[in-house]
Amino acid sequence: MQKDQASVLLEILSQGLKRYAALSTQKFLGDRTGYVGLSDVGRAMECMRATVASKLLPAGGGDHDVPPEFAQATLRRHLTLQRGHCFEDLVDHALNAHDLLLLRQLEIEIIHQGTPIRAHLDFVLVSPTPVPTVRILECKSAQRLPDALYTSYETQVYGQVGLLHAAWNTKAFSLRDANGHVVSSRLTFPELCQACLGVKLPKRPEQVDLQAWVLCLSMTDGKAFGPYVAHPAMLEMCLKTASALWLHCISCREGRSDIDSLPTANGCHGLCSYCDWNADCPKFRGEEHHDWEGDLRTLFTLKAKKQALEETIEEKEELIRTAYALSQANHAWIQAGGYRCKLAQQNGRRGLDTERLRQEITALTGSVSKAEQLLARCQTRGQPTTRLLVRAMRATPGATQDRVASSFSTAN
Numbered sequence: 552m553q554k555d556q557a558s559v560l561l562e563i564l565s566q567g568l569k570r571y572a573a574l575s576t577q578k579f580l581g582d583r584t585g586y587v588g589l590s591d592v593g594r595a596m597e598c599m600r601a602t603v604a605s606k607l608l609p610a611g612g613g614d615h616d617v618p619p620e621f622a623q624a625t626l627r628r629h630l631t632l633q634r635g636h637c638f639e640d641l642v643d644h645a646l647n648a649h650d651l652l653l654l655r656q657l658e659i660e661i662i663h664q665g666t667p668i669r670a671h672l673d674f675v676l677v678s679p680t681p682v683p684t685v686r687i688l689e690c691k692s693a694q695r696l697p698d699a700l701y702t703s704y705e706t707q708v709y710g711q712v713g714l715l716h717a718a719w720n721t722k723a724f725s726l727r728d729a730n731g732h733v734v735s736s737r738l739t740f741p742e743l744c745q746a747c748l749g750v751k752l753p754k755r756p757e758q759v760d761l762q763a764w765v766l767c768l769s770m771t772d773g774k775a776f777g778p779y780v781a782h783p784a785m786l787e788m789c790l791k792t793a794s795a796l797w798l799h800c801i802s803c804r805e806g807r808s809d810i811d812s813l814p815t816a817n818g819c820h821g822l823c824s825y826c827d828w829n830a831d832c833p834k835f836r837g838e839e840h841h842d843w844e845g846d847l848r849t850l851f852t853l854k855a856k857k858q859a860l861e862e863t864i865e866e867k868e869e870l871i872r873t874a875y876a877l878s879q880a881n882h883a884w885i886q887a888g889g890y891r892c893k894l895a896q897q898n899g900r901r902g903l904d905t906e907r908l909r910q911e912i913t914a915l916t917g918s919v920s921k922a923e924q925l926l927a928r929c930q931t932r933g934q935p936t937t938r939l940l941v942r943a944m945r946a947t948p949g950a951t952q953d954r955v956a957s958s959f960s961t962a963n
């Protein structure tokens with residue numbers, strides 16, 4: 552099928568973003584199939600199948616010549632992935648504007664029981680005074696800022712601070728410049744800080760105020776989560792997950808096990824919507840999915856709360872409208888402490904009286920059928936939409952809201 556120029560332009564952008572991402576990964580992170588990264592560990596905590604697939608199969612599953620209905624989704628996914636890198640550059644500018652002592656993309660490399668593990672830390676801020684202080688800063692971008700940090704992010708940042716603490720005095724630290732060239736390799740952390748920042752740090756991490764933070768940024772807002780400090784049990788869990796992931800990768804690569812036999816994400820997980828391997832994921836086979844129950848219950852409860860809230864808002868609005876009308880304020884503002892209100896006049900909506908139009912056209916053309924044909928040519932039909940129907944099958948003792956409303960539907 553011949554593509555229009557606008558679609559071609561968007562496809563060029565989409566493919567370019569994908570290629571740029573691959574080149575940047577190669578430049579700064581190297582061959583990601585040869586080691587386990589801490590973001591892999593965080594992701595594996597959520598879905599082992601997706602994480603192993605991302606390490607063994609080509610990313611994107613081949614975006615070339617995708618049908619137009621998927622091309623837009625592909626572009627959206629690449630833009631979302633790149634948004635994080637743009638924010639990282641912005642944070643870099645902000646931190647540098649303060650002349651802070653800063654390491655960007657610090658790499659920690661260890662081998663744990665045969666598993667090669669590499670951590671890449673977005674930013675590490677170092678200060679020798681008033682007490683030796685080190686702050687890890689991990690940047691995450693989000694459409695909407697979360698109330699609590701996702702498990703995968705927490706796992707990643709616990710792994711970062713745990714590894715920095717555990718490997719402090721070993722030759723595990725390297726740093727690259729902005730072009731991806733190694734500037735310092737295989738030094739201890741104090742040696743690297745001395746070489747790159749001219750800062751002398753203690754030989755023991757216990758003498759340092761060491762914390763990690765996650766900076767979540769949306770297009771218009773930001774939120775910091777932390778502090779996270781080195782915690783032996785959390786590090787142990789990260790290392791165990793890294794080893795399990797590595798063994799799954801080897802086993803699948805050698806054909807001793809199947810990717811589809813690996814554990815998948817629980818419930819209706821956010822990862823699944825932009826997962827490259829969702830089309831044939833065994834998680835979605837069959838018609839019984841007990842692990843969705845929690846998500847359906849949450850949606851059901853939220854919808855019931857929304858409905859109750861909307862009713863309360865409507866009632867309160869009506870009371871204030873009546874009070875305003877009785878006050879005879881005559882469209883002026885009424886002051887009430889830190890608030891003010893007034894009833895504003897708004898123009899009515901414009902509408903088209905189709906029956907009247909039909910009569911007018913019939914009178915003009917002198918033909919009922921011509922009028923009908925003309926009206927039919929001007930009619931439009933919106934895109935088909937889907938509707939999510941959620942129904943409570945039974946009322947459970949704790950699920951009061953389930954009994955409040957027995958069904959909801961959501962259109963998109």
Ligand code: SF4
Pocket residue numbers: 598599600601815816820822823824826827828829830832833834
């Ligand atoms: S679709 Fe969801 S469950 Fe399946 S592999 Fe992807 S993230 Fe995991």
